[in-house]
Amino acid sequence: MAQSTFLDANELVLNMGPQHPSTHGVLRVILKLDGETVTGTECVIGYLHRGVEKIAENRTYIQFAPYVDRMDYVAAVSNGLGYCLAIEKLLNIEAPPRAQAVRVILTELNRITSHLLWLGTHALDIGAITPVFYCFRDREEALKIFENYCGARLTTHAFRIGGLQYEVYDGFEQEVRAFCDMFIPKVDEYEELLTNNRIWVNRLKGVGVLSGEECKEYGVTGPVLRASGVKWDLRKAQPYSGYEQYDFEIPTAQNGDTYDRYTVRMEEMRQSVRIMRQAVDKIPSGPIMAKMSKVVKPPVGEAYVSIEAPKGELGYYVVSDNSTQPYRVRVRPPSFVNLQALDRMVRGGLIADVVAIIGTLDIVLGEVDR
Amino acid sequence: MADEEKPASSPPPAGEPPKAAAPKPAAAAAGAHVPPKPPPAMAATPWESALTESLKQAFGDRISQYSTYLGQNFIVANAEALDSILDFLKLEADFDYLVDITAVDYPKLEKRFELVYILYSFASNERVRVKIHVADGVKAPSVVHVHLGANWLEREVFDMFGVEFEGHPDMRRILLPEEWTGFPLRKEYSILQQDDRWVKENLGIESGH
Structure with a gap:
């Protein structure tokens, strides 16, 4: 793609990735440089493409459910929730209140683990070694709850179409409460390390600025959109799984730079704890599965259902032809769409900031490539 | 509970080889009736609102269907009118966020690819889907000049279905x-x-x- 002419003979094309520690997976970015300034980029993706949407057409609705965990593998619970909600929409059923409350708790817990992984690796990219150890230490406590609940830590397959497979274990509420109590001081601890750290602030402030209008133009969602001043969160805008019962704020910031995205995500973790505390205090009793036939066979039709995943709007567009297998499953991945804005964010900036901007987008390549 | 759930998922694998062919007869049934384009008998009901009125006024018979299914609205339009419809929705009705572009393949239909454009309006907190149908080998209009975010989404549709987009700045495979x-x-x-x-x-x- 690089065509050095006589006039821009100084242009340098640099290949970054796919094997590069700060691309968080197998992302390859071809950078066009003028000195240290980035003049253009091209993303090469697809290294992790497994044909998830094709697999869906060849599996039953129930068989496909575990596959969705392998897309955004650091937020598997959110993927599962979105898929289950989409199929439930097609079947026109709703999970019982008890299942919904447990879903909310686990999904918020998963948002925290996803944000912790982002914070640790993002800080590591920038040169702060310590936070990654703190984050993984505390993430472990959350993963233990997943493990106790369903036996798996990452690709949990925690939910079933129509509700939950497992009743919560004895001591679940206490463990969630203990996590909440433990976690808030830890967020303060991370902030103490970073928020006013001069190196951290200098590396992030004013870097990779994206305005709210640009976000909408590119379809960027999630914390990135909120850091650009757009107060929009699907949990509030189109509540699902009973989110309307919980009291929480949507953190926003105004500058749309890398530092603002950091503060937004930090505050989101606190809000997640707030939601979990409310949910765990009033888990309703009752069944954990909706009344439905054992064979999932939705009527002919289609539905688009989306949720607020840790990275943004995660949507499933499912077409049914009244067989046990979906006719088409389309996943609208937040990472894929957000990554598209990378070019806009790094153009004109310094090459050293590219690493910071990839980190701040919080992409997971499993979800980009599917 | 775990043991109870297993039988539910185990019969389908047993019946899997015949099931692999199952979608085709269903699509064939639609092909037999020739004119109806959408998949066989989705129980969609007509959709009427202030928005559909203004769309009818602006586009007349270039939009052939206004429907709603499970509370989700969609319209079916002529492929040529697509970019002006998206432009209209963006500027006049505030549908300023293009959520997704995808396609569904109905091989038995003459225009086998159904392209689906999912739009969202931050102002009214509403979604609408715009669908067009294109035949194999026919180019669909690109909407990158309306929504910048369409760039990669259209490339993915091309990559997976082979539908090319007329006017796309960089029509290559992506994944x-x-x-x-x-x-x-x-x-x-x-x-x-x-x-x-x-x-x-x-x-x-x-x-x-």
Whole structure:
């Protein structure tokens, strides 16, 4: 793609990735440089493409459910929730209140683990070694709850179409409460390390600025959109799984730079704890599965259902032809769409900031490539 | 509970080989009736609102269907009118966020690809889907000049279905390697199929089925 002419003979094309520690997976970015300034980029993706949407057409609705965990593998619970909600929409059923409350708790817990992984690796990219150890230490406590609940830590397959497979274990509420109590001081601890750290602030402030209008133009969602001043969160805008019962704020910031995205995500973790505390205090009793036939066979039709995943709007567009297998499953991945804005964010900036901007987008390549 | 759930998922695998062919007869049934374009008998009901009125006024018979199913609204339009419809929705009705572009393949239909554009309005907190149908080998209009975010989404549709977009700035594959042959999400593309030549040349392995 690089065509050095006589006039821009100084242009340098640099290949970054796919094997590069700060691309968080197998992302390859071809950078066009003028000195240290980035003049253009091209993303090469697809290294992790497994044909998830094709697999869906060849599996039953129930068989496909575990596959969705392998897309955004650091937020598997959110993927599962979105898929289950989409199929439930097609079947026109709703999970019982008890299942919904447990879903909310686990999904918020998963948002925290996803944000912790982002914070640790993002800080590591920038040169702060310590936070990654703190984050993984505390993430472990959350993963233990997943493990106790369903036996798996990452690709949990925690939910079933129509509700939950497992009743919560004895001591679940206490463990969630203990996590909440433990976690808030830890967020303060991370902030103490970073928020006013001069190196951290200098590396992030004013870097990779994206305005709210640009976000909408590119379809960027999630914390990135909120850091650009757009107060929009699907949990509030189109509540699902009973989110309307919980009291929480949507953190926003105004500058749309890398530092603002950091503060937004930090505050989101606190809000997640707030939601979990409310949910765990009033888990309703009752069944954990909706009344439905054992064979999932939705009527002919289609539905688009989306949720607020840790990275943004995660949507499933499912077409049914009244067989046990979906006719088409389309996943609208937040990472894929957000990554598209990378070019806009790094153009004109310094090459050293590219690493910071990839980190701040919080992409997971499993979800980009599917 | 775990044991109870297992039987639910185990009958389908047993019946899997015949099921693999199941979607086709359903699509064939739609082809037999020729005119109805959407999949066989989705129980959609007509959709009427202030928005549909203004769309009817602006586009007349270039939009052939206003429907709603499970509370989700969609319209079916002529392919040529697509970019002006999206432009109208963006500027006049505040549908300023293009959520997704995707396609569904109905091989028995003359215009086999149904392209689906999912739009959202921050102002009114509403979604609408715009659908168009294109035949194999026919180019669809690109909407990158309306929504910048359409760029990669259209490339993915091209990559997976082979639908090209007229006026797209960079119409290349995005997830698969550029020299790959075939379009995996077409219905005739088997799940076991792959580009053996590419795999052999580039990975140096005999790919086994």
